[in-house]
Amino acid sequence: MRYDFSVTDKKWQDRWDAAGIFKAQDNSDKKKFYALVEFPYPSGAGMHIGHIKAYSSLEVVSRKRRMQGYNVLFPIGFDAFGLPTENYAIKTGIHPRQVTDNNIKHFTEQLKKVGFSFDWDRVIDTTEESYYKWTQWIFLKMFEKGLAFRDTAFVNYCPSCKVVLSNEDSQGGKCDICHSDVIQKSKDVWYLRITEYADKLLEGLEKVDYLPNIKLQQVNWIGKSTGAFVNFSLKGADETLRIYTTRPDTLFGVTFMVMAPEHPLLEKYRNRIANVKALDDYKEICSKKTEFERTQLVKDKTGVRIEGISAVNPVSGKEIPIFVSDYVMMGYGTGAIMAVPAHDQRDWEFAHKFGIDIIQVIEGGDISKEAYAGDGNMINSGFLNGLSNKKDSIARMIAYLEEKGIGEKGVQFKMKDWAFNRQRYWGEPIPIVHCPKCGMVPVPYDELPLRLPKLTNFEPGQGGESPLARIEEFVNCSCPKCGGKAKRETDTMPQWAGSSWYFLRYIDPHNDKVFADRQKLDYWLPVDWYNGGMEHVTRHLIYSRFWYKFLYDLGEVPVDEPYAKRTAQGLILGPDGDKMSKSKGNVVDPSDVIKVYGADVLRVYILFMGDYGAATPWSDNGVKGVKRFIDRFAGLTDLVKGTGVTPELESSFHKTVKKVTSDIEELKFNTAIAAMMTLLNEIYDKGSLTKDEMLTLTRLFCPFAPHICEEIWESLGQTGFASTAEWPEYDESKTVDATVEIAVQVNGKLRGTVTLSADADKDTAFAAARANEKVAAFLEGKTTVKEIYVPKKLVNIVVK
């Protein structure tokens, strides 16, 4: 069959659309399948080839599931708030609303040209008032529960974008948006108390089916550690210095303390510190360092000893010095540590530099050379002496601390609360009113959405305040509680807000009473399979699990984990093997590929190019190879003769159906396609196939290359769509061959092959093997020591 994809692609896309065959049914007795892909940020650059790969896997799975009789929800939408659009608006003066609408239109056209089987009736746009109304609603619920709060703290701040960044957005000390160095700044900011859910987020991982590396990354990000808090009494101050340690059993080895430069006690007891000047100088130096410098330049420890205040080791009673050093962070634990130089390399380096005593309390290693972090008998440790098990000694020390009231068991997380506001325009307004009398007052639910006012100038304020702060009619309002004059919060939510719950809105996207109807939620949740990028594993995936678990605790959603299964695609690299980037000029535009080869070739090539989970370079020649394959596939229609089964092909068909069916579930698209190629080669060798076989192949290939399959389906006189036909079945008993070729080894080396019936017994197999000429030559004059027979695979004759 000859076909012109520039005609047939469009023809079938239009027909699918008109027939509405990809629309999910809300009231159905069928088994449901909710497939979710990460919705795109509609940038001006249009779709990236990576988007196609990210959606292709569940596209194939969804199409297969529909053919298997499932009621499938496979939605798409747009995560459209955010800085790139706003920056573009600043540059061009075009309103972000306009920019967003244009970009969404462009993305939609591009997505449709690939032939994705999305349910286009459920498209959502996070910047629409009907959507962000509910984002604000969830925020207010969090505010009510004390999970959204304001606090003054040192935050990651991007001086170039003029925004506060969350930890997740400033990984590596670089701004995630513009890649400038992030600095630490004390600011009054909004937080979401995600740490409250740290344990739940961790425990929930045990019951979900996420790829192991995804789970592990989340576990590491949450970073739970167990240990103890200890309160050291101070000389020269009227309170204790609280520290966190994972090794309270090394307390006898503590010879000094270290506080972070930002530690509040330093300010509080400023007038009791003799060397305030030196301290201020040091703090000044630290504050100028970027987060990057502070964490990267680990070699040389710096610090200043506090004169006038010292601490007392609670077990030895010795007075020990307190230092300020930036190797201790305010953001983790209590911002102060007990230093055990014998058993912690950082403390060891610091002690060496400042000439502090080093007391070994665990036997082993050579502490004159480096700290010893291994296990061993406790020494120099009073009541712990002789204990060799870390667990025991820690438990004993914690019991002692608790008994004496100077400390207690404790848990710490690396994960920090989520800095939640941005001083920018293009985001959801935070629905809070600041009243001089009542404090922070939520905007009443019935006034939601709190709309973004129209602006013409989107530049952030010079003092780093949101552009919204300039709009007086927005800022000035009356307090919903007391009716007095009040001012609105002018910060907006970060980009990650809207995407934290979008998968719930797909379930009921047009509801104006609730974020989604409860019955529909009960039916569709959880998401059965979620695919996305590894880069979102520590941000979006954690945030959205958090929001979801919050809603679960409110009783708003039915099950406690939102995503039953999560997988991730690997990057598509440029043809040169490097990451695609405009500056390298190695970017492949999916639209170009569609223009030249059609949508099916693009779809199949992306799934065939390599292991779906691995980064794989693009190859133009590989695309041509797939084009050849699809043309050969279409050419099969010329070989169709008769109906029924071709005996020589029967078992190959069953094997291929079996392999494709299972490979799709394991995201092994490359081998699924390879199996179809193999069958194709076999059919071409044979010279003909039946109409029934052609129809089987067409259905089997339909999820991958639906346009050409529909065209073939129609040309063979079928009514309806291949896309809605039944998924082919296979008969297990017909996947096994009657005869098999098995390998014959002598001493483990291949010396020949023999053909046997599949159920041949051991004696038959060895008789046949020994009869083989080549094999016999290697057996001559040797005695057989052992005979191994693996049915259908090989025989191995061990001789001496």
Add this chain to the structure above:
RNA sequence: GCGGGCGUGGUGGAAUGGCAGACACGUUGGUCUUAGGAGCCAAUGCCUUGCGCGUGUGGGUUCAAGUCCCACCGCCCGCACCA
């Protein structure tokens, strides 16, 4: 530094401990052709062509190792002074 992953032909990549290199690209030759950057057919791991060698290197377990174990080398990813 810690955690995870990966090293297989000229290339992308296949291989529940059981015939390494499926499938594809590329290359070479042939065929058809006015033409070939189209199609079709064939060959294609390497070499010193043989009891030959071969999955980063060296060892080990096993009748049998790309696969399991130990050590090392290299690359990629994540986290990173986390107390």
